[in-house]
Amino acid sequence: MLVSTDLRPNETRALAALFRAGALSRAALARDLGLTRSTTGALVLGLTEAGLARERSDEANDEQDGEGRVGRPGILVEIEGNGGFFLGAYIGVNWIATVAVDLAGAQRASASRAFAGPGSTPEAAVAIIRELVAEIRSQLPEGARPYGLNVAVPGFPAADGISYHATILGWHGVNLAELLGNAFRGDFPILLENDANAVAVAETYRAQPGKDDEDALVILIENGVGGGIINAGRLHRGRLGGAGEIGHLRIGDEGFVFDAKRPGRLESYVGKDALLARYLHISGRRAGVDEFVAALAGGDPAAVATARDWALWFGRGLATLACTLQPERIILSGSVNAIYPFVAEQVEAFLLDFLAEGYPVPTVELSRVGADGPALGAACLLHQAALSGDPQFQLRGLAAR
Amino acid sequence: MLVSTDLRPNETRALAALFRAGALSRAALARDLGLTRSTTGALVLGLTEAGLARERSDEANDEQDGEGRVGRPGILVEIEGNGGFFLGAYIGVNWIATVAVDLAGAQRASASRAFAGPGSTPEAAVAIIRELVAEIRSQLPEGARPYGLNVAVPGFPAADGISYHATILGWHGVNLAELLGNAFRGDFPILLENDANAVAVAETYRAQPGKDDEDALVILIENGVGGGIINAGRLHRGRLGGAGEIGHLRIGDEGFVFDAKRPGRLESYVGKDALLARYLHISGRRAGVDEFVAALAGGDPAAVATARDWALWFGRGLATLACTLQPERIILSGSVNAIYPFVAEQVEAFLLDFLAEGYPVPTVELSRVGADGPALGAACLLHQAALSGDPQFQLRGLAAR
DNA sequence: GTAATTTGTTTGGTTGACATACTAATTGAC
DNA sequence: GTCAATTAGTATGTCAACCAAACAAATTAC
The missing domain is CATH 3.30.420.40 (ATPase, nucleotide binding domain)
Structure with missing residues (x-):
């Protein structure tokens, strides 16, 4: 009879190690977990019988570690996706x-x-x-x-x-x-x-195989500006899961869209409404993000000037956040991120100039996950x-x- | 013969549970660890023989849990400090x-x-x-x-x-x-x-017995302003341990002490030099922090006005940080924190007004650890x-x- | 082809953890 | 005061997780 059984701690640890690495031989897994090969062999057998792990089939991928590796090659074990x-x-x-x-x-x-x-x-x-x-x-x-x-x-x-x-x-x-x-x-x-x-x-989980301690800041720009903070591979949630509300960052005295109650916030400079209001102010033209990006790509001087202003304030916000959180990567998501490639140079020069000498400069990347x-x-x-x-x-x- | 031996995982877990709670009976420890009482008894015996735990001696403290607790009372076990x-x-x-x-x-x-x-x-x-x-x-x-x-x-x-x-x-x-x-x-x-x-x-570690998942922000104010971020009881270190550099927070356009390269930073408004420069500007008097605090306590109008300005900008910085990190407690350290009690009401009213409705308002406390x-x-x-x-x-x- | 090296498995032994049963010490009901 | 009910701590036998050691298998180095 088949029954459902809870996993032992070392079985869970083994799955976590397999997930982190992608696939490991039994011997490599044993080293990772600090167990002996014999114990690990039994562990893998149990996981395989339970339908949670399997030996990797694609023989082509037998180049585990460089070339000059002596000794019998291991059989790669990986997680069985259908296990849960x-x-x-x-x-x-x-x-x-x-x-x-x-x-x-x-x-x-x-x-x-x-x-x-x-x-x-x-x-x-x-x-x-x-x-x-x-x-x-x-x-x-x-x-x-x-x-x-x-x-x-x-x-x-x-x-x-x-x-x-x-x-x-x-x-x-x-x-x-x-x-x-x-x-x-x-x-x-x-x-x-x-x-x-x-x-x-979503942007950071298993972004790089073998790495599970990423320090990243993900910034979502639509009308509002939100964010999520990843520290050492874990979500920094704050008291009630509300950390990362960076739209309220106070970076100036006014804003491109004025909010009497909370003036000078990041999102009143770099949010979608703020961007388009600034463009309207400079060019007299009312546009959506797509039209604005098209104008920017076409070299429209008003769009270029608007983007330059946007980059100035966005850089200020990024610099503040980079100092406070010291992420390794900053990832931009949301529809407004389409304008970033046009101002990347300006923003990154500002960051480099702002950060202290020797301070690690985060990379700025665009979102890789979709809707x-x-x-x-x-x-x-x-x-x-x-x-x-x-x-x-x-x-x-x-x-x- | 006595030899030094590494602890088993459950022994380390038991010590962590004892540390978190202060002291536990064997039965309570068993519930905490998810082990049986018999196993836990053996565990405690091993820890005691190894010199890492002991039965609590002060009989007076036998009121473990309220009054109406039925059954045989447990013997409290605690960590033996000399164990390491x-x-x-x-x-x-x-x-x-x-x-x-x-x-x-x-x-x-x-x-x-x-x-x-x-x-x-x-x-x-x-x-x-x-x-x-x-x-x-x-x-x-x-x-x-x-x-x-x-x-x-x-x-x-x-x-x-x-x-x-x-x-x-x-x-x-x-x-x-x-x-x-x-x-x-x-x-x-x-x-x-x-x-x-x-x-x-130091400010947060075991600040409250039984709680080990504190969300806190510690702000150190001297000439510069630094900070340390605690998320779920763990230090948020960032990429190279440099997270929390909140002195560079961009909250305005200038500052009370002007820095051409990086204007408008938090520390140029609320650091020690900035505070005293502002006081000099308003009163014409050159003072140290102690003298300033004495003047403030004595009701000197220039000191009161200076403190009000300080509180305005400090509140802006706090509001930004409270939104970004959502700490439960904000702890002020460094010599400048002596003026906080005089402006606490103003700062906290600003915070309450700034934060969204329903958003948890952090408490602001003064440092409890010394030099x-x-x-x-x-x-x-x-x-x-x-x-x-x-x-x-x-x-x-x-x-x- | 042989030695060296590394992987995976088998075997038997040790011990950590469990279930069960027991004793000990307290509260509450009568 | 006495007796259930309850909870804490301990003793005992069983199971299985893990280990150490030995061995077979598959590769590289020479």
């Missing part, structure tokens, strides 16, 4: 998306639907998520049971620990966790995460929790009894 | 300090000496540390061997991974780690840490590493063989 699934969702202003990530960290299914956020009720959003989750579950192997669902939302839980505020959706004091819990009663644990935080995870970013990152957070041994997402395997 | 020692040092501008922290997290010895930082060589500093370490080791029990030495320094390692820059000491490109390594050749591992980071740890802060925090970082199971500081016990 993690669900992520995103409630956006215009749409709702869901994805499934497998035990190997690969995206395996996705589904999305239009959603008129402002004006819709939280209950409507939950109903859509329920249908989309059913849809992606049908794309997964028969009988696959997800370990959990993490929902990225544009907003933050409030200080009372229950209610949830999403000004952009017009929701206030909504107990979204409870609504979702009722919709999926007991099937799996459900978490909420801020959308910018989720994107930050699924928030949902994908939410799922990756569950994957990370499971492979770190979080008891709430205790991995299980099928074992013969 | 961790050394911390601080190279300051005017003095060098060293402390020893024991396995229970208590400060057990300290020694310091005047040091004319600017103008002295790194070699001179290392020689003083060597003597001070010998001095505090003589205050510890016979035969105690420290697990390591962590040295807090006013500066940062440079991007090349070797050299070390401390502008304030006039040191550039110094390989301090190597100098220290030569001075203590092989006795124990040696680490370096930025001083503001170390202070942040030993940097050295103490450095030692606490080693203690934390050892109790987290860091292999570099693998705990050992004496066992009969």
